[in-house]
Amino acid sequence: MVAHSLFDKQVLKALSDHFNLGLSFEYIDSSSLAKEQLPNLKDCKLKTLVKHFGLPAFKHHDATEDAIACAKIFLKLLENGKEKIAAPSNDKVNEFKGLIMGILADDEVNYKETYELLYWLEDHNEMARQHQNIYLKTKEVLEDNHLDKIEAMEMKALLYGFLESL
Structure with a gap:
């Protein structure tokens, strides 16, 4: 797909x-x-x-x-064809990276995307444990079912930090 x-x-x-x-x-x-x-x-x-x-x-x-x-x-x-497109991988790290790149594609983080990230992490416990800072922050900012501008900026910085660390 x-x-x-x-x-x-x-x-x-x-x-x-x-x-x-x-x-x-x-x-x-x-x-x-x-x-x-x-x-x-x-x-x-x-x-x-x-x-x-x-x-x-x-x-x-x-x-x-x-x-x-x-x-x-x-x-x-x-x-x-600037780079060879490999067959899709079941590698969860690449999937996680792709999810984060998709969220940051428009340089904004919104409630739906943050909820999607939390949903994915809860569905992939091993990744949630490995990236506990992202998981815990995502849960924290969604506790009140609202993502304000400050929380969105915090999530954006956290996700960019993750990508830079790769």
Whole structure:
């Protein structure tokens, strides 16, 4: 599966688990891939990448149109070939890194992304233990079900610090 955010994977996994479907799939995050291949781009949002690659305009936040735009962007990234795209890895560190890169792609951290991070960490206990500072801070800022500007800035600094340490 190719999607433009790890959020999509988390939703599908949660639904699969809830309905006992047993879905299993390989996953590529086109947002993280674009960020790696196009580091000088201001951000790696779908709209920005569509414009960058000269693709036709699309209706943003429409599931079908977003999926088609994501597929076209992924094909352009494959054509671009600045670096070889490896087969998806089950390596949780790379998945965690991809999630964080996706969150930071627009240089902002919001409530939904922070909740997504907490959900992922709770689903991957070994990573939560290994990166306890991120896990505990994420739980702390979401305790009141609100992410204020100061908490968002703290999360942003923490996540950038994690990426810099790699």
